[in-house]
Amino acid sequence: MASETKRKRSSPPLSAAGDRRSSSESSSQEMGVIKRKNIVKGNEGGLKYICDVCSADITSTVRIRCAHPACSEYDLCVPCFSKGESSRDHDPKSHPFSVIEQHSIPIYTRDWGADEELLLLEGLEVYGLGSWSDVADHVGGFRTKEEVCDHYTKTYIESSKFPLPENADPKDLSLIEEIPREEFQARKKRRIEDRKDAAKSAAPATPKQKPTASVPACHEVQGYMPGRLEFETEFCNEAEEAVQHMMFDPGDGVNPRTGELEPEMELKMLVMNIYNARLTARADRKKIIFEHELLQYRRNNIADKRRTKEERDLHNKAKPFARMMNHQDFEAFTTNLEYEHNLRQAIGQLQDWRQMRIGDLKSGEKYEQDKQIRAQRPAATGAFDRIGGIRMPKTNPPVEIPPATTALTAPELPERLKPNPHPQKASSLAHAPSSALHPSVAALTPTKGPLTNGSNNISATPPSQPKPKYSVPPLSGTTPLKLANENTTDLHLLTKEEADLCSALRLMPKPYLVIKEGLIKEAMRSGGSLKRKSAKEVCKIDPSKSTRIFDFFVHSGWIQKV
Numbered sequence: 001m002a003s004e005t006k007r008k009r010s011s012p013p014l015s016a017a018g019d020r021r022s023s024s025e026s027s028s029q030e031m032g033v034i035k036r037k038n039i040v041k042g043n044e045g046g047l048k049y050i051c052d053v054c055s056a057d058i059t060s061t062v063r064i065r066c067a068h069p070a071c072s073e074y075d076l077c078v079p080c081f082s083k084g085e086s087s088r089d090h091d092p093k094s095h096p097f098s099v100i101e102q103h104s105i106p107i108y109t110r111d112w113g114a115d116e117e118l119l120l121l122e123g124l125e126v127y128g129l130g131s132w133s134d135v136a137d138h139v140g141g142f143r144t145k146e147e148v149c150d151h152y153t154k155t156y157i158e159s160s161k162f163p164l165p166e167n168a169d170p171k172d173l174s175l176i177e178e179i180p181r182e183e184f185q186a187r188k189k190r191r192i193e194d195r196k197d198a199a200k201s202a203a204p205a206t207p208k209q210k211p212t213a214s215v216p217a218c219h220e221v222q223g224y225m226p227g228r229l230e231f232e233t234e235f236c237n238e239a240e241e242a243v244q245h246m247m248f249d250p251g252d253g254v255n256p257r258t259g260e261l262e263p264e265m266e267l268k269m270l271v272m273n274i275y276n277a278r279l280t281a282r283a284d285r286k287k288i289i290f291e292h293e294l295l296q297y298r299r300n301n302i303a304d305k306r307r308t309k310e311e312r313d314l315h316n317k318a319k320p321f322a323r324m325m326n327h328q329d330f331e332a333f334t335t336n337l338e339y340e341h342n343l344r345q346a347i348g349q350l351q352d353w354r355q356m357r358i359g360d361l362k363s364g365e366k367y368e369q370d371k372q373i374r375a376q377r378p379a380a381t382g383a384f385d386r387i388g389g390i391r392m393p394k395t396n397p398p399v400e401i402p403p404a405t406t407a408l409t410a411p412e413l414p415e416r417l418k419p420n421p422h423p424q425k426a427s428s429l430a431h432a433p434s435s436a437l438h439p440s441v442a443a444l445t446p447t448k449g450p451l452t453n454g455s456n457n458i459s460a461t462p463p464s465q466p467k468p469k470y471s472v473p474p475l476s477g478t479t480p481l482k483l484a485n486e487n488t489t490d491l492h493l494l495t496k497e498e499a500d501l502c503s504a505l506r507l508m509p510k511p512y513l514v515i516k517e518g519l520i521k522e523a524m525r526s527g528g529s530l531k532r533k534s535a536k537e538v539c540k541i542d543p544s545k546s547t548r549i550f551d552f553f554v555h556s557g558w559i560q561k562v
Contacts, residue, residue, distance in 0.1 A: 051077040053085045061102070068095035104185050106175040108155050108165045113184065116141065120152060141188065142195035221297050235285050239278040242271055292327050311338050470497060470555045472504040472548055481506040501552055505545045512549075515539050519553060529560040 048059045056077050064081040066074040070089045084092050103114035112120075116139055123138030132145035139148060155165050167175065223232040246268060253265025261269070289295060304312060314337055322330045353364045474480075480503045485491055490509040491499065502512050518538045523530040532550055539546035554561045 049075050051075060051080055052090075053077075053080040053087050063100050065098045065100055066090055066095050067098050071095060104188060105181050106179050106184055108167050108175075109151070110175065110179060111187075112151060112155075113188065116143070120148065124152070142192055142199070221295050224295060229286070229290075235282040236278040239275055239282075243275050246271065288323055292322055292330065307338075310341060314338060314341055470552055472501050472552070474504060475506075475544060478506060480504050483509075497552075497556075501549070505548060507545070515541070515549060516553075519549070520558060523559040529562045531562045 048057055049063055050056070051058050051063075052074055053076060058075060058077045062078055064076040064078065066076075068090075074088070074090055076085075081092070081097075086092050103118070105114055106112065107114045108117060119139045120135065123135035127134040127138065132149045136143050136145040136148045156163060159165050161168060224230075225232065248268070253262050253268070254260070255262055294300070304315075307315065315334055318330075318334050318337055321333065325333060349364075349368075353367065356367060358364050358367055483491055483499055483503050488509060490513065493513065494502065494509055498512070499509075501507075502509060507515075515538070519530065519535060522534060522538050530550075532547065535550040536543055536546045539549060550559075550561075553559045
């Protein structure tokens with residue numbers, strides 16, 4: 001008896017007023033919170049309730065729901081409930097229950113029932129405001145997303161009792177008395193059948209696609225997340241790493257005795273200022289991207305393909321100015337640049353026509369057409385062609401004449417400075433008269449004349465005695481510098497005598513090579529001779545060092561002393 005009394009107390013009355021009260025009371029006992037466990041989507045939209053014993057569809061009829069905490073979302077059809085059948089943890093003898101009937105009666109508007117109002121609010125809670133396509137599927141009854149959106153806006157948003165509808169008073173039964181339950185259900189059934197027939201006769205629609213997720217791979221510009229207005233890799237992407245572990249506590253950083261900021265807090269503020277500057281630069285770059293519509297990649301690519309190569313190059317060169325202009329000014333700027341470019345081309349074409357003595361546009365158009373035809377004509381290669389049989393003479397490559405400085409900077413000494421293997425023969429030829437010698441031998445004898453490059457004018461015969469080795473006078477008060485390949489670069493570019501000179505004068509190889517090049521160039525300007533004073537001005541170092549370098553060059557025969 002106690003269980004029967006409990007059941008009677010828990011079961012609501014089936015009157016219309018009881019239906020209105022059930023819609024305004026907590027839905028956890030009357031309708032319940034919709035979960036995915038016992039509710040599946042049907043083919044006609046909306047949600048379907050299934051009996052947990054016989055698996056019958058009880059969406060459009062009365063169903064019995066267990067109100068015990070052990071049975072979550074447990075529904076039974078009326079035949080299974082009358083037979084006392086159960087499954088899982090349900091105990092029909094002791095568990096309380098609730099009788100849930102289809103609240104297919106109008107409460108707020110004439111064409112929406114209480115059951116659809118509950119499904120509408122439930123769908124908005126599950127899917128969120130704005131997901132009207134999913135909410136329409138949740139409501140069912142072939143309701144469209146536009147219809148669901150308009151009903152929610154007019155009934156709830158535009159109501160004078162917002163957030164409640166106009167007829168939210170539970171005692172207001174005007175719509176229920178005006179439209180009986182049977183008439184309203186007949187209208188609903190007729191509407192569903194009409195829309196079902198219209199859907200069958202309509203052309204197959206494309207499958208519905210949900211809004212694109214805000215992930216980098218779902219945008220035409222890969223790496224951009226449209227829902228967050230961010231990029232996968234931002235400008236100064238590592239800017240947050242400097243401040244991610246920084247902490248600020250109230251009262252920290254101020255010295256209580258002096259009232260000034262402590263050095264640690266000043267450093268933190270400096271880092272924060274740098275971080276804010278990077279964020280500002282990042283925001284400025286995003287503003288340029290959004291303002292100039294650079295994310296419209298496909299549209300910009302199509303517009304870029306319509307331009308000529310010269311116009312594309314001109315447009316790319318003008319892109320840096322977009323940071324200083326808005327989109328309209330930049331478009332006008334690039335349009336005027338393209339117009340100027342076209343004008344210059346037209347002026348050049350008219351000048352070409354003037355050189356060809358073309359005086360009217362018709363002749364100019366014909367000239368341009370013939371010019372294009374000649375450019376597209378393939379080159380003649382046959383033996384009977386007018387130009388194919390003519391062989392063009394082969395042009396010999398130009399002879400490269402070595403400059404005069406190569407003789408002075410060559411790694412090997414000239415022939416006149418190489419040791420003579422037969423000094424006696426050369427001396428006898430030198431004392432013999434030139435008229436008594438064979439012309440080929442006379443060409444090898446020395447001739448009297450002025451010195452050139454520090455040696456006699458001898459064509460091929462070197463001097464009979466080799467030059468003595470130049471000894472560098474040591475500098476007073478200085479020790480020679482130890483030069484080695486391990487600690488000195490460019491040492492391999494010097495001869496042994498030059499390395500000894502640099503070691504005695506404490507000069508590195510690279511500065512020495514610069515001085516050498518300057519002295520030789522200056523000597524070449526004056527015919528191979530150079531004064532000691534001019535050498536000091538060219539070297540721009542210690543006069544004692546420049547004097548020894550000058551003497552070494554004169555001794556080596558690279559320059560002539562004046």
